[in-house]
Amino acid sequence: MQLPSSSPERGRLGMRRAPVAPSHRQRVTIVGGGLSGLCAAYELSRTPELRARYEVTVYSPGWRLGGKLASGRNPTRAMRNEEHGLHVWFGFYDNAFRLAREVYERWDAPEGCPFRSVWDILTPHGYTPFGVETERGIERWNFQFARNAAVPGFTDAWAPHEVLSAIVGGLRTHLGNVWGTRGAKRSHDGSRARGIFERRPGKPPRSIATLDRRLQRLADRLSTTFQSVQGHPDDPKVTRLRTAIRALQRSAIPALRVIAKRRPELVNAVNSIDMFAAFVDGMLDPAYGVLIDFDLDRLNHLELRDWLVRHGADPEMVRDWALIQVAYDATFQYLGGDPQRPSFEAGTAARFLLRAMFCYRNAAAFLVNGGMGEAFISPLYEVLLDQGVRFELFHSLRTLDIDAGGQRVRSLVFDRQARVKDGCYQPLVTHGGLRCWLTEPDWSQLEGGDAMREAGVTFESRLGPSPPSETRVLHDGLDFDEVVLALPAGVLRGTPEAPSCLEPLLHYRPQLRAMADGVNLVPSIAAQLWCGPTTEELGWDAPRPAMVCWAQPFAVWADMSPVLRHEGWGAGGPRSTHYLCGAWHTDLHRAPAKPSVLRDASAAAHAAAREQFEAHGAALWPAARTSDGRFDWSVLHDPDERKGVGRLEAQYVSANIEPSDLCDGASVGTSCLRPEAHESGLSNVVLAGTWTRTNVNSTCVEAATISGLAAARVLTGDERPIFSEFFMQRPRPVVVRERQRREESTWKVM
Numbered sequence: 001m002q003l004p005s006s007s008p009e010r011g012r013l014g015m016r017r018a019p020v021a022p023s024h025r026q027r028v029t030i031v032g033g034g035l036s037g038l039c040a041a042y043e044l045s046r047t048p049e050l051r052a053r054y055e056v057t058v059y060s061p062g063w064r065l066g067g068k069l070a071s072g073r074n075p076t077r078a079m080r081n082e083e084h085g086l087h088v089w090f091g092f093y094d095n096a097f098r099l100a101r102e103v104y105e106r107w108d109a110p111e112g113c114p115f116r117s118v119w120d121i122l123t124p125h126g127y128t129p130f131g132v133e134t135e136r137g138i139e140r141w142n143f144q145f146a147r148n149a150a151v152p153g154f155t156d157a158w159a160p161h162e163v164l165s166a167i168v169g170g171l172r173t174h175l176g177n178v179w180g181t182r183g184a185k186r187s188h189d190g191s192r193a194r195g196i197f198e199r200r201p202g203k204p205p206r207s208i209a210t211l212d213r214r215l216q217r218l219a220d221r222l223s224t225t226f227q228s229v230q231g232h233p234d235d236p237k238v239t240r241l242r243t244a245i246r247a248l249q250r251s252a253i254p255a256l257r258v259i260a261k262r263r264p265e266l267v268n269a270v271n272s273i274d275m276f277a278a279f280v281d282g283m284l285d286p287a288y289g290v291l292i293d294f295d296l297d298r299l300n301h302l303e304l305r306d307w308l309v310r311h312g313a314d315p316e317m318v319r320d321w322a323l324i325q326v327a328y329d330a331t332f333q334y335l336g337g338d339p340q341r342p343s344f345e346a347g348t349a350a351r352f353l354l355r356a357m358f359c360y361r362n363a364a365a366f367l368v369n370g371g372m373g374e375a376f377i378s379p380l381y382e383v384l385l386d387q388g389v390r391f392e393l394f395h396s397l398r399t400l401d402i403d404a405g406g407q408r409v410r411s412l413v414f415d416r417q418a419r420v421k422d423g424c425y426q427p428l429v430t431h432g433g434l435r436c437w438l439t440e441p442d443w444s445q446l447e448g449g450d451a452m453r454e455a456g457v458t459f460e461s462r463l464g465p466s467p468p469s470e471t472r473v474l475h476d477g478l479d480f481d482e483v484v485l486a487l488p489a490g491v492l493r494g495t496p497e498a499p500s501c502l503e504p505l506l507h508y509r510p511q512l513r514a515m516a517d518g519v520n521l522v523p524s525i526a527a528q529l530w531c532g533p534t535t536e537e538l539g540w541d542a543p544r545p546a547m548v549c550w551a552q553p554f555a556v557w558a559d560m561s562p563v564l565r566h567e568g569w570g571a572g573g574p575r576s577t578h579y580l581c582g583a584w585h586t587d588l589h590r591a592p593a594k595p596s597v598l599r600d601a602s603a604a605a606h607a608a609a610r611e612q613f614e615a616h617g618a619a620l621w622p623a624a625r626t627s628d629g630r631f632d633w634s635v636l637h638d639p640d641e642r643k644g645v646g647r648l649e650a651q652y653v654s655a656n657i658e659p660s661d662l663c664d665g666a667s668v669g670t671s672c673l674r675p676e677a678h679e680s681g682l683s684n685v686v687l688a689g690t691w692t693r694t695n696v697n698s699t700c701v702e703a704a705t706i707s708g709l710a711a712a713r714v715l716t717g718d719e720r721p722i723f724s725e726f727f728m729q730r731p732r733p734v735v736v737r738e739r740q741r742r743e744e745s746t747w748k749v750m
Helices: 035-044 048-053 094-106 160-179 208-225 236-262 264-284 304-310 315-320 322-331 346-358 372-386 449-454 489-493 503-508 510-518 561-566 595-620 644-650 701-716 737-749
Strands: 026-031 054-059 071-074 080-083 088-090 122-125 130-134 137-141 365-368 390-392 395-402 409-416 429-431 434-436 470-475 482-485 520-522 524-531 556-559 576-583 652-656 663-665 685-687
Touching: 026 035, 035 054, 035 094, 035 372, 035 701, 048 054, 071 372, 080 372, 080 524, 080 652, 094 372, 094 701, 130 322, 137 595, 160 264, 160 346, 236 264, 264 304, 264 315, 264 322, 264 346, 304 315, 304 322, 304 346, 315 322, 322 346, 372 390, 372 434, 395 503, 482 701, 489 510, 489 520, 503 510, 524 595, 561 576, 595 644, 595 652, 685 701
Parallel strands: 026 054, 026 482, 054 390, 482 685
Antiparallel strands: 071 080, 088 365, 122 365, 130 137, 395 409, 409 470, 429 434, 520 663, 524 576, 524 652, 556 576
């Protein structure tokens, strides 16, 4: 392992510094080192022409970058990877894929680096079992998403009529699975068993062929009609389409449910038909006006489940079915993290489901092969250094000063958390060919570092001992010309003991205050478990599975064993590693800042993990059970060889309750509160973050990327497209500040 030092032998990559910018360039200060801020910095420095126009500096607290994507290597625990939680890339993340691809094309990877392209860090994933609660406990519904030949990161999503035609095609597939004879099992004597819906006495007279023809006609009519009825939701063709769908709901679906009672393996196929029939009918309903401009945001006053039931879906299925629940679990759509209070606005949820299930490219999802910090953030950071971007770490925004008219930011006031001995902190170490962040700062690079370490100073938490900060003020026209505020939503709301650092801005901009107060902030919980047995030995017979809707609060699990290749366990170490995460129902994120809250949160998170594994661990790992049926804690790897549940102490369990950790959800009626990048209300401030308005409107890699792209575009006027920016969403005016300046300058000359 190559550790940072204060000598020139830090390594070729470690000594790079951004050149001093000429004074004629616009000085852009980016506040926040999460993905949205880093993406904005990338777009502002992407070409030589842009680098000649902009001098970009990123200010970020602590020693790490990446926000919720930050990860660190723990040198006291075999250099194991520890991070915020499980990160899964969906196959419709076109903008994130493009950014990652370009970063790897530009990055000068160190010798021996196992990651050379975006396809080295991401593995296509399709096998996703769903947890299903039954009288026997949680069982698995094994679901396999089909692969396709498309490549993410190059084009927009499908047109609306193509997506809806794909939905009906999916209905036909599921109907064939239920009614057809294909795949019928052979009887014990080897003869082919008859399909349960062949024409025989006592069975429904309507054949699969008849229903299939009805669905085929429906698909054809959708494909042709949707291209001609935009702006005319009352068109008679739409009425006829809804009549056909309702006939399907009245006649076919009840008959299918009768059969599914005798064939439980068909329940999920019938539920799929039920859900998507309601889905299409809800989009066709002229009461919402979706067909006026294909804007699904018109549904956001409704909750997803209520909307589906309103359009004919079975209420019990909508409440309990795993395929609907996964939309909530995967995006943390619970009020306050409470699984008993789901809230996902119908338009945003519909857009997510359409893209996740029908608009993905190559694979429905991709699993990461390393920590997000080393696989994505480190290469991006070093590419930004090469593009002239400067970084000021250990800077936490305290407040900003706005002029008397509320028009411009006059100054930014930072708490400088620490001074670096030689003025340039080197945050990365090299381990196994990877450029990694550490779980703690390199105290030797900081003035008074040893004393801060002994005092237990925390740079990333409001709940631990604070560093002895000093004030640093940046002034408009002297230190910056433009500001990109790329802070997480939790920081905007403030804490019980202190107002938001953006309180002056919220005072002048009521819309932003309404957003900060109204958006659903969700605490989360995560765990990383290292196991002695392999995943196969734990009871799985498929390569690298991932399970959703397992149990609460750790609802999502993935086999992350490839990360082990880059850790330093040596002989006798674990042979598999597993990441889990989910929304967490707790009030600890609202607690006053006291060190005891950290201890309480850690204890509560460990207790939640213990309770869930004791109750449902065998549903996740069937082979990890003792002779009396209890969960076998001995499968967890523990260098200290503790007994029973004590082995959980050797794992990494994270209670994500800091303001910067909280996820912003899309609860009913809140997307309208989200501002555009240009809607700060200040002439020299642009907004970025997953809480700004995008076509995703939830906390994820794609939303952060889109927000960074939009913020940079406001400043540059760059015509580079943002993929699927207005997918099933009303196009909005794109405000470009550079264009406004040119027009104003021309007017003044005339």
